[in-house]
Structures are given as structure tokens and as C-alpha cells.
Amino acid sequence: MSTEQSFSAYGVSEQLEQADQIDEAIAELRINGYTTLASGFSAEFIESLKAGLDRAYAKQIAEIGTESDLLKINDADIARCMLSYEPDFLTVATAAPLMELTRRFLGPEFVLMMQNGIINRPDRENYQARWHRDLNYQHWTSSKPMAMNALLCIDEFTFENGATFVLPGTHHVAPFPTDAFARKFEKQLAVPAGSFLILDAMVFHRAGINQSAHVRRAVNHVIGLPFMAQQIDIPSAMSRTGAAVPDDPAIRKYLNFRWAPAADAIEWRQRRIVR
Numbered sequence: 001m002s003t004e005q006s007f008s009a010y011g012v013s014e015q016l017e018q019a020d021q022i023d024e025a026i027a028e029l030r031i032n033g034y035t036t037l038a039s040g041f042s043a044e045f046i047e048s049l050k051a052g053l054d055r056a057y058a059k060q061i062a063e064i065g066t067e068s069d070l071l072k073i074n075d076a077d078i079a080r081c082m083l084s085y086e087p088d089f090l091t092v093a094t095a096a097p098l099m100e101l102t103r104r105f106l107g108p109e110f111v112l113m114m115q116n117g118i119i120n121r122p123d124r125e126n127y128q129a130r131w132h133r134d135l136n137y138q139h140w141t142s143s144k145p146m147a148m149n150a151l152l153c154i155d156e157f158t159f160e161n162g163a164t165f166v167l168p169g170t171h172h173v174a175p176f177p178t179d180a181f182a183r184k185f186e187k188q189l190a191v192p193a194g195s196f197l198i199l200d201a202m203v204f205h206r207a208g209i210n211q212s213a214h215v216r217r218a219v220n221h222v223i224g225l226p227f228m229a230q231q232i233d234i235p236s237a238m239s240r241t242g243a244a245v246p247d248d249p250a251i252r253k254y255l256n257f258r259w260a261p262a263a264d265a266i267e268w269r270q271r272r273i274v275r
Contacts, residue, residue: 022101025198029105029148033171033203034189037196039095039152046194049088049154053117053217056085074127079117082219084237087244089115093221094251098150098196102223105145111256113147113222114231120162120207120216128207131167131176134222135201139174147201147224154217157191161216162208164189164197171202226259235260 016030017023028035039046057079061067070076082089093115102110120126134149157163165186170177177185188208191197199205201222210216222231234255238245246252253259262268 017104022097022104025101026105029198029200030145032168033200034166034168034205035198036189036191037097037101037150037198039092039194039196040097041092041095041194043194045088045091046154049092049152049219050217052086052088053079053082053119053154053219056082056089056117057119059085077119077121077124077126079119080114081232081234081237082115082117084234084241084243089117089219090243090246090251092152092219094254095152095196098221099254101198102148102150105148106223106225109226110223110254111226111228111230111259112234112254113224113228115219115221115234118151118207118218118220120210120218122161122210122212122214126162126207126209129162129209131182131204131206133202133204134199134220135224138202139176141172141174141202145200147222147228149199149201150221150223151197151199152219152221153191153193153195153197154219155215156193157189157197157216157218158212159188159190159208161212161214162210163191165206165208166199167204170204171200176204230256230260233260 016027018027022037025035025037057077060079061070064070067076070078079085083093093112118128120128135147151164155161165188167177167182167186176182182204189197201224235245235257237243238255245257246255258271262271
């Protein structure tokens with residue numbers, strides 16, 4: 001016999017779907033602004049991502065000059081557009097549970113707006129420790145979600161190593177709340193390695209301070225409706241680095257091969273002819 005409590009209600013003509021765990025995660029995401037989702041990746045694959053992130057970051061330092069150049073612009077310890085440098089990060093961005101949750105949350109059409117590797121070191125100030133939305137500088141609300149971010153925890157997120165803080169429900173309110181409210185209601189989220197921390201992109205959040213002796217790594221994705229622009233043009237970035245372009249038309253559309261602005265009327269029509 002089930003021990004779960006059944007709920008009755010009156011005056012209710014609509015209810016969120018509740019068929020499975022993804023529906024439950026979406027209920028948390030819609031109402032609280034955050035949830036967690038198992039990626040389904042093996043521990044060995046998650047472990048291999050650490051070296052991949054470090055390699056990509058080293059390449060990007062070499063491309064720009066020195067790490068001091070990144071420090072000057074508050075962009076140190078961030079490896080941008082990871083999937084154009086390391087193919088395993090395309091696998092991360094297209095994880096089946098993430099794609100299914102995104103489809104149910106945002107609808108059938110969505111685009112990967114950015115994918116950034118994040119390195120949180122215990123001996124360096126973290127710019128992401130400031131409150132922000134992943135749709136920066138936006139102060140508005142929407143009756144339907146516009147974007148979400150999915151942070152894959154490559155290392156376990158603990159209270160000691162700077163796990164993410166969220167302000168639940170702030171995706172429903174346009175301005176940032178009072179300082180006293182933030183101090184009272186901020187919630188730090190411990191998340192196991194190999195899971196996604198999913199946020200509505202309009203919920204205020206910040207990184208914690210890494211007080212451990214170890215680096216904490218993650219890779220963040222912002223996924224949104226197609227009318228919003230990518231941070232970096234992923235098709236162009238993949239072309240520049242020589243990354244393999246997937247054959248799957250759904251993945252190509254997700255990466256913005258379908259939604260990027262056409263150069264002219266001919267290209268706009270040709271895309272639809274071969275769709």
C-alpha cells in the first residue's frame with residue numbers, strides 16, 4: 001500500500017503535469033526557480049571532463065595571450081564555447097535527460113545560447129560570487145519561461161567548496177530584492193558530481209566562496225527560445241576550431257545552424273528548402 005498522501009482541492013481547474021520525475025523537476029523549476037537533474041553520465045565520463053575543461057582553458061589563454069589578460073576583464077577561470085574545443089562537451093550539452101526537460105519546459109524550439117566551463121579555485125576571487133541573473137541586466141518577468149541554465153557539476157558541489165546560492169522565486173519579481181531579504185532567504189545547494197543544477201535563467205543566484213583545498217569545476221549552459229541571440233556564434237566557433245559538426249538536424253538546430261540570421265534572402269529560403 002502506498003504511504004504517499006493524496007491531495008484534494010477545490011476551485012482548481014488546472015494543474016501541472018506529474019507523470020514522472022522530469023515533470024516533478026519542472027514543477028520545482030517553474031515555482032521555486034531551481035531543481036536538480038541526474039545527467040545519466042558515468043562517473044568515468046564525468047571524471048574525464050576535468051582534463052578536457054583544463055585543456056580548453058589552457059588553449060584559450062594561449063589564444064588571447066596570457067591569463068593576466070583575462071584577469072583584467074574579469075574573465076579568468078572561464079572556458080567559453082567548450083564544445084568547439086572538446087567534443088565531449090557536445091555530448092554534455094545534448095544529454096538526453098537535459099534535452100527532454102528543456103523540451104517540456106521551453107517547448108519544441110530552443111537554442112543553446114552559451115556553454116561555459118567554470119573553474120572555481122580556492123586561492124582566487126570568483127567574479128561569479130556576485131548576485132546575478134544569467135540573462136544579465138534584465139528586470140522584467142514573463143508568464144512563460146524564456147530561458148534556463150543547466151550547470152553540470154563536474155566536481156561535487158559542497159557547502160565548503162562554494163556550492164551555488166539561489167534566491168528562490170526571484171524569477172517572478174523584476175527587481176533584485178532588498179539586501180535583508182537576500183541574506184534571510186538565500187539557499188545554498190549541495191549537488192552531487194554528475195548532476196545538473198537547473199535554474200530558470202531569471203532567478204538570482206551566485207557562486208559560493210571555495211573554502212576547500214580543491215578546485216571545483218562545472219560547465220554551464222544557457223538554453224533559450226530562438227529569438228534570443230547566442231553569446232558566441234557556435235556555428236562560426238566550430239568552423240574556426242575545426243570541430244566536427246553533427247549530422248543530426250535537431251542538434252544542428254539546437255546549436256543555431258537553423259536559427260542564426262541568414263546572409264540574404266537566398267540563404268533564408270535555401271535553409272527551408274533543405275530542412
